[in-house]
Amino acid sequence: MTSVPTAVHDEQHIAARTQPPVTMSGPDFPFPYDDFLAHPAGIGAVPPTEHGTEVAVVGGGLSGIVAAYELLAMGLRPVVYEADRIGGRLRTVGFDGCDPGLTAEMGAMRFPPSSTAFWHYADLAGLSSSPFPNPLAPVTPSTVVDLKGETHYATSPADLPEVYHQVMHAWNACLEEGADFSAMQRALRERDVAEIRRIWSALVERLDNQTFYGFLCDSPAFRSFRHREIFGQVGFGTGGWDTDFPNSILEILRVVYTGADDDHRSIDGGSRQLPLRLWEKAPDKAVHWPRGTSLASLHDGGNPRPAVTGLHRTAGNRITVTDATGDIRSYKAVVFTAQSWMLLSKIACDDALFPIDHWTAMERTHYMASSKLFVPVDRPFWRDKDPRTGRDVMSMTLTDRMTRGTYLLEQGPDRPAAICLSYTWSDDSLKWLPLSAHERMEVMLGSLAEIYPGVDIRKHVIGNPVTVSWENEPYFMGAFKANLPGHYRYQRRLFTHFVQDALPADRRGLFLAGDDISWTAGWAEGAVQTALNAVWGVMHHLGGGTDLLNPGPGDRYDELAPVLLPED
Numbered sequence: 107m108t109s110v111p112t113a114v115h116d117e118q119h120i121a122a123r124t125q126p127p128v129t130m131s132g133p134d135f136p137f138p139y140d141d142f143l144a145h146p147a148g149i150g151a152v153p154p155t156e157h158g159t160e161v162a163v164v165g166g167g168l169s170g171i172v173a174a175y176e177l178l179a180m181g182l183r184p185v186v187y188e189a190d191r192i193g194g195r196l197r198t199v200g201f202d203g204c205d206p207g208l209t210a211e212m213g214a215m216r217f218p219p220s221s222t223a224f225w226h227y228a229d230l231a232g233l234s235s236s237p238f239p240n241p242l243a244p245v246t247p248s249t250v251v252d253l254k255g256e257t258h259y260a261t262s263p264a265d266l267p268e269v270y271h272q273v274m275h276a277w278n279a280c281l282e283e284g285a286d287f288s289a290m291q292r293a294l295r296e297r298d299v300a301e302i303r304r305i306w307s308a309l310v311e312r313l314d315n316q317t318f319y320g321f322l323c324d325s326p327a328f329r330s331f332r333h334r335e336i337f338g339q340v341g342f343g344t345g346g347w348d349t350d351f352p353n354s355i356l357e358i359l360r361v362v363y364t365g366a367d368d369d370h371r372s373i374d375g376g377s378r379q380l381p382l383r384l385w386e387k388a389p390d391k392a393v394h395w396p397r398g399t400s401l402a403s404l405h406d407g408g409n410p411r412p413a414v415t416g417l418h419r420t421a422g423n424r425i426t427v428t429d430a431t432g433d434i435r436s437y438k439a440v441v442f443t444a445q446s447w448m449l450l451s452k453i454a455c456d457d458a459l460f461p462i463d464h465w466t467a468m469e470r471t472h473y474m475a476s477s478k479l480f481v482p483v484d485r486p487f488w489r490d491k492d493p494r495t496g497r498d499v500m501s502m503t504l505t506d507r508m509t510r511g512t513y514l515l516e517q518g519p520d521r522p523a524a525i526c527l528s529y530t531w532s533d534d535s536l537k538w539l540p541l542s543a544h545e546r547m548e549v550m551l552g553s554l555a556e557i558y559p560g561v562d563i564r565k566h567v568i569g570n571p572v573t574v575s576w577e578n579e580p581y582f583m584g585a586f587k588a589n590l591p592g593h594y595r596y597q598r599r600l601f602t603h604f605v606q607d608a609l610p611a612d613r614r615g616l617f618l619a620g621d622d623i624s625w626t627a628g629w630a631e632g633a634v635q636t637a638l639n640a641v642w643g644v645m646h647h648l649g650g651g652t653d654l655l656n657p658g659p660g661d662r663y664d665e666l667a668p669v670l671l672p673e674d
């Protein structure tokens with residue numbers, strides 16, 4: 107997901123940070139997933155008669171693995187299907203022939219402290235983390251902003267020219283005037299549900315038809331085209347903004363309100379370890395299963411089942427799953443976590459799986475494209491000093507050239523390191539699509555040579571580049587969802603589908619989860635939150651429930667349900 111200007115803050119935003127932490131619970135469904143997970147009463151139970159019941163989980167990404175882990179802990183028997191590899195968009199890869207500890211994050215690579223449900227599982231899995239070197243972050247030695255051929259070197263925001271500060275002030279003013287920013291952040295920090303709902307209901311009604319760019323244009327603070335252009339091209343946080351300009355402004359507001367783009371940390375050793383460790387880990391307090399039972403131990407050969415190729419409803423309110431080996435099994439409950447477009451193309455489905463309005467919502471789903479390319483290098487040579495200027499010879503780089511964002515990732519002074527030469531979204535990503543990894547690298551090195559004419563990056567490269575374009579990955583077809591204007595109602599249908607009591611009995615039992623279903627697509631937190639909703643849905647469907655002291659997302663649904671906009 108793209109950035110917000112977090113590197114530079116107005117005083118009011120600094121003041122807001124001294125208060126209780128903001129989390130990614132809300133504003134659409136302000137359920138405290140972190141408190142729910144931490145509660146000693148646990149997250150619910152199914153009747154003993156259901157112990158051992160098989161529940162299919164389609165997709166072994168974070169959402170599927172979290173759902174399966176919790177279903178296992180409840181005494182159910184998750185059957186996980188995975189078409190590609192465990193981890194999904196938490197895809198950490200190595201470089202052929204290089205130090206195995208040197209890795210590249212092809213999908214998610216930085217996680218905000220506000221993604222508290224995500225960190226619950228990262229802690230459970232015993233993972234450690236480190237600050238991520240975003241532009242102008244305290245851990246980043248230096249940042250270069252290169253725009254229209256003009257290059258600015260900065261070790262702190264104060265080093266940037268005045269126009270960048272004007273842009274930052276314009277953005278903060280625009281958020282304040284157009285979206286009640288401080289009041290919403292205060293309400294989120296204080297978990298003041300009534301206030302969150304009061305502010306958000308009005309905004310959803312007013313802004314569902316508005317693009318991000320339209321929102322900027324409507325703001326007196328962003329009257330200047332030049333300011334909008336600078337903001338779009340380099341932003342002030344983790345990268346440029348303009349590839350998000352056509353998206354719904356509601357998507358952007360969710361990110362800024364909830365601190366999703368603030369104070370990022372990376373997972374040491376790579377984010378894919380999280381689903382892999384949960385796959386191997388026996389839940390401490392699992393019911394029914396012998397001690398030591400894990401997802402891996404419940405699956406033949408310790409591997410998930412292969413891709414699902416068919417899903418249909420069969421008599422007795424069952425859902426029947428066919429996989430790539432031709433194996434057919436029928437379940438009382440299925441959790442589906444892959445991207446929704448899979449249901450439109452790669453999986454044979456019958457219409458009865460979902461109400462028609464839900465199919466419409468899935469068909470209208472809009473994904474951002476995204477490409478990345480990493481190269482391994484011999485050492486963090488960028489910290490060498492230019493004898494003439496005394497500056498780092500190369501820096502984290504934001505530019506309007508093809509590369510857009512270049513990140514420098516080190517493991518220690520004399521150890522091999524990696525450069526993410528380019529991280530792009532949407533149209534900028536499509537520009538790379540037809541190029542091979544080596545062709546991409548050549549263009550990227552060419553762009554960077556314009557910015558750093560005296561630096562021979564190539565002489566430090568010690569292995570082949572690794573690259574991805576998520577829109578070209580058969581089991582993904584896009585990087586992450588980003589709603590367009592007018593999509594609020596679609597998102598609401600998908601997100602709320604886990605509460606099924608109002609559906610006819612023959613339309614229940616299939617639960618959607620994952621990035622597409624979440625209100626904060628592009629952030630792993632949403633994959634976790636929607637997994638927990640689906641777990642609640644399965645538990646409820648099988649006649650179980652939560653402890654009265656720790657009500658779950660479905661128990662509090664009427665109180666917290668997302669704003670309902672009229673359909674007529």
Ligand SMILES: Cc1cc2nc3c(=O)[nH]c(=O)nc-3n(C[C@H](O)[C@H](O)[C@H](O)COP(=O)(O)OP(=O)(O)OC[C@H]3O[C@@H](n4cnc5c(N)ncnc54)[C@H](O)[C@@H]3O)c2cc1C
Pocket residue numbers: 107164165166167168169170187188189190191192193194195196212213214215216217218221412413414415443444445448452453476576581582584585586619620621622627628629630631632633
């Ligand atoms: C480029 C990029 C950058 C990102 N950056 C960040 C970031 O910095 N921070 C952050 O928090 N989040 C980030 N995200 C988002 C984060 O990666 C996702 O929210 C999260 O990983 C989604 O998990 P999921 O389980 O919902 O989906 P997925 O990880 O996509 O899992 C779904 C799984 O379903 C499988 N599947 C597909 N079809 C089938 C089938 N027919 N049968 C069986 N299995 C199937 C897929 O192979 C996949 O493994 C990023 C994502 C991308 C792509």
